[in-house]
Amino acid sequence: MANSNPKKTSVKRKHTEKDDAPAVAPVTLKLSGLEMLTDDEDGDDYNPEDDTDDGEVDDEDDDEDGDDEDEDESLSEDEEDQDEEEEGSTEEDSEVESDYHIFPKAKTVISDITGQPKKVYPEIEPDYDSDSSTEEATNRVGDVPMHWYDDMPHIGYDINGKRVLRPARGDELDKFLATVDDPSAWTSAFDKTSQEEKPLSSEELDIIKRLYAGENPDENYDPYEPMVEWFTGKGKEEIMPLSAAPEPKRRWVRSKWEKQKIMKIVRAIRAGRIVGQKPKTTSKYEVYSIWSSEPSTSAPPALPAPKRALPTNAESYNPPEEYLMTEEERKEWESKDAEDRERDFMPQKFTSLRLVPAYDQFIKERFNRQLDLYLAPRIQRTKLNIDPTSLIPKLPSPSSLRPFPNYKSLNIRHPKGRARCVSISPDGNWAASGDEDGVVSLWEVNVGCEVKRWKFEGKIGSIEWAPRQDVSYFAVGVEETIHFLIPPNVDSTTLAQTHALLAPSALPSAGPTPSPVKWTSTSVSSWSNDKPILSLTLPPSSGVPTQLQWHKKGDYFASVSTGGATQNAVWIHQLSKRHSQAPFRKIKGAVQLVLFHPTMPHFFVATQQYVRLYNLAEQKLIKTLMPGYDRKLCWFDLELSEKPYKVLKYHSRAIRSLHFHPKYPLFASASDDGSIQIFHSRVYNDLMTDPLIVPLKILRGHQITDGLGVLQVKWNPKQPWLASAGADGTVAVWCS
């Protein structure tokens, strides 16, 4: 190791010589083998010299950082700098430095041969002093473990092969005393080769200090050295080419293709295809005369938006006082949602214009208007600007359509029950009415004088005079039987004919099929006015015959029973043959009414839902009429349709009865609301003219009892008079 770095060691030595007067024998330093003697007191005070040195360096650093105060200081620092440099000078430095040089100074001379300046160094004298390697330690064992010599008296051999004796070593006390005596003891380390303490040089101490501080051990190492630019900057460019290839042609010849491209653009610019710096759009709302040209489309413009309603007096800032809201109105207005309010503002009154505040809903209102404009569907509605009364049909005045029943002229009372039915004789002089108590009363139509009264067991369902003029009798439907009664005071010829009809001497032979209906007649001899001359018993539990309907010739009649258990409620009876038959085997729905066609062999059957028209001769269904449900009066044109031609809905309750006058163009309807409605009805032969229906009169006079009003109405066949039976137990005659 020592041999390997002779120059360095020599430098060290020179330093020591120069600095310190007592020359210490030069030793090779082997840092790896160094052991600090005093571990305890390592950091405090090294070496006064070193310490001061450090301090100075620090100061200098500070000064450099902050400021240079005065020349004196800076001068002294310079000196110290120089000192430092001298101390830590390396070989390169020493070459430059003049004063303290290890090598002899080189002289620059002009060479005789080349003519160039050259450095000439002085000759080195090869004596002992000249080379540091000769001043080596005496022990020359080399780098061997020294414990090999532990048992020996010597510690190695010198250059001449002589033993180097182990230096005398005192005991621990001596060592301690030596450390006490020697101030530099703690800066010395045990040298293994010489087996004794050797003081460390200041360089070594410096290295140790640096290592402790974690710095680079080399004092002159500058980590922040400025970069030396070798190849960049002016005059330092690399001029030597990297490749020997010749420079390509494209470096100096213009590109043909680029030229073509450029020429293309140039041509486009010249032609105006490319506009340099497109003119900026000046404004979004640039205006010009847009309506100077004709409209482009002939299509009609879209529906214009409806304008807003113009403000009314209530919106004024100073309205008449009556427009202002009362307290209740204001509360109501405030409690309502904005959509439900009739007005979107509250009328207010200000005494002067300067007091009017801002309207806070202004923007909201505008916004709502816009929502309406683009979100609301628009429909064009023709606004009817007509007088509502013009909608009411113009009809002839009722006064021009006289006669019709106008007022109540008679009132017959049935004190014990509801008057169910009434019937007026074909000659128009007599009327018979029956009630639910079983009383049938016969009375004179003109005066109302009761002539005769019959009493039956059970309810009277219906009464009907026979339509024939030459005979005089009527049929009464009571509790599953139909009785035939002859009124009293009939002239003899009529009576005889009636007797002959109802109780003929020779009974017709029984029909081919036995009928469940029994005909029983009392003999003429035992006959009296009090008892029915002929009775007809319907099958048991068939219910009360609520309707009797005579055919116009008076031979046939139909009966409808309701409230019974049996299905077959409609019977057609033939008087001359004393035969009854059920025309329908099974019928859908409950039959309400039946009717013979006045001229043709047709038969109407009305159930709750529909009206059926049968041809009795051919025995088949002709038509089904659809009147619909309650409270309506439907006017059908049989030639037109099954749907009603006209529906009149004027009764507030169910319609109970309807009757056409046989002679006059009148009909009447009676309802549970207690009123009777008289109509004028006329059908023209001309097909183009619509039938005329004129409401004439509403007759009120019957009381509503138990929710029932007028139960039956019948016209007087000869006069425009009406008889009505009411649930209040009265039978009234209405005269014109």
Added chain:
Amino acid sequence: MGRLKVKGKAGAAKNFTTRSQAVKKLQCSLADFRRLCILKGIFPREPRSRKKANKGSSAPTSFYYTKDIAYLAHEPVLKKLREHKAFAKKLSRALGRGEWSAAKSLEDNKPVYRLDHIIKERYPTFIDALRDIDDALCMIFLFATLPSTTRLPREIVENCARLAAEWQLYIMHTHSLRKVFLSIKGVYYQAEVMDQTITWLIPYSFTQNVPPDVDLRVMLTFLELYQTLLGFVNFKLYTDATLVYPPPLDAKKDDTAAGVGAFSLQTAEVQVKKAAEKIKSVAVDGRTVTGKDVRQTIKSITAASGEQESGDSEMAELEENVEEEEAFVLQTSHTQVASDLPTLQTLSSLPTSSTSNLFAPYTFWISREVPRSVFEFLIRSFGGRVGWPASSGSGSPFDESDENITHVIIDRPSVQKEETPAQRDLRLRRKFVQPQWVVDSINASKILLEDTYAQGKSLPPHLSPFGEYNGAYDPTAEAEAGDDVDMSDVEEEEAEEAASDDEETEPSKDNVEAALASVTEDPATLRAAELAAEAAGMDYGTFEAKVKKASKKSSAKSSKTVEDAEKDMNKMLMSNKQRKLYEKMKYSQQKQAAENDKLESRRRKLQKDKATQ
């Protein structure tokens, strides 16, 4: 058998498109679709059967005509909107990458759509545009006063203010204002332009705050359309009136809140003349000086030198007169050359009726608490001259001490104070009226009596000049008539009662009266009544008279009831549809009548209260 019909291939199913289908078809966002609908004026339609139109679904959707949507698909604005979408993407990418120059060039070439073609489509003729301009005016006047925010750029507000001022200038210039109404919402104006009645509403000048539930985007889209529309309309109106459009704006005046006065109207003839004059214009200091320039410089000098000088205003007036004369002469010569038939120009240059120059002989001073913009507009549109204090803005042609001022519009309570004889003299020479006087005079088209509107007096009610529906409650006309009837009735009754009290004091009088009431029913009751009268000691003559009167009354009543009954009966022959319509009409009539009655009774009550006080 015919061809099988496939469901949903014809009829309503094909003619109607739901909104979501439309958006899908147009391949745009819902916001863009809305914008397009607003701009193009496309609105939803109500199909007869929603089920048929929507494949059997009755979900609540809005329907559009399929043809409308197909028509939208070719809209250039839609293309621009798509371009804008791409642009926005590019811009955001450029910004995200920090490519500022690229972003700038993108921003420079930003796609901007114009609405000219839409205006032309929606309003094929100028009259169509005028007819539909009400909403546009309302919006533009509203936005002209809104504060600009981040959501509402300043440019828009400025443009709106400019358009609004131009419109007002035109109305003032042509004296076409007809009616004005001061309502609690704002001021309604009605003008007649090209025979079209145009009504617009301007809010009072307070800060409006945009409520949070208002979608400003929708409003701005509408505003875009309206700005374009009003721009074109203004252009057409100005050019038709041979005025220069846009009217030059004096920025300095505008900055000092001169309002409408910041714009100066120039006739096109003057421009033409100016062009002709250019040849003989004088060159001073190397730049040409025209007569116009000279006039303007004089004006500016006088304006700058002192606004206190009363002579200044006269000078300005002179100036105006000169201009008007020039214009007038030119126009007449022009029309003579053209033809003898009345053209639009001749008609418009006809001497305006006296009502439109209602305030011509007067000079007004607007006090500082009166909104100047409103009353300056009103007075100038009716030919009056108007001035205002500097605190309400600059540009007043004269100051308060002007001798010519005839009316002072003042809106403060009168205060007694010391005054010098000169002030007193000035005060007595002028008429101090409240602002309502101006408006009421305009609506009455005559100068109303100033005393009722004098300073500090409680004003008569301000009524709407637009009128109400036919037969509505009229607070003015019925005031006298209704009163008379009522009063006479009451008086008569009272007199009668007094007389009868004098004649007879028997308690049986009531019975006789009651009997008389039912006298005409039948002879039996008549007889009974006679007996009752006899018992009461009434002589036969008076009884006869009474009977006659009662019978007359009752017969009139009965005939009326008979007619009513007949009518009621005839009602049953109405068809269902007619009946429903009838009931509806009757309902509304009754409602109106009830409203009128309510107002009437309230007024009577108020009058009574006043009388008792």
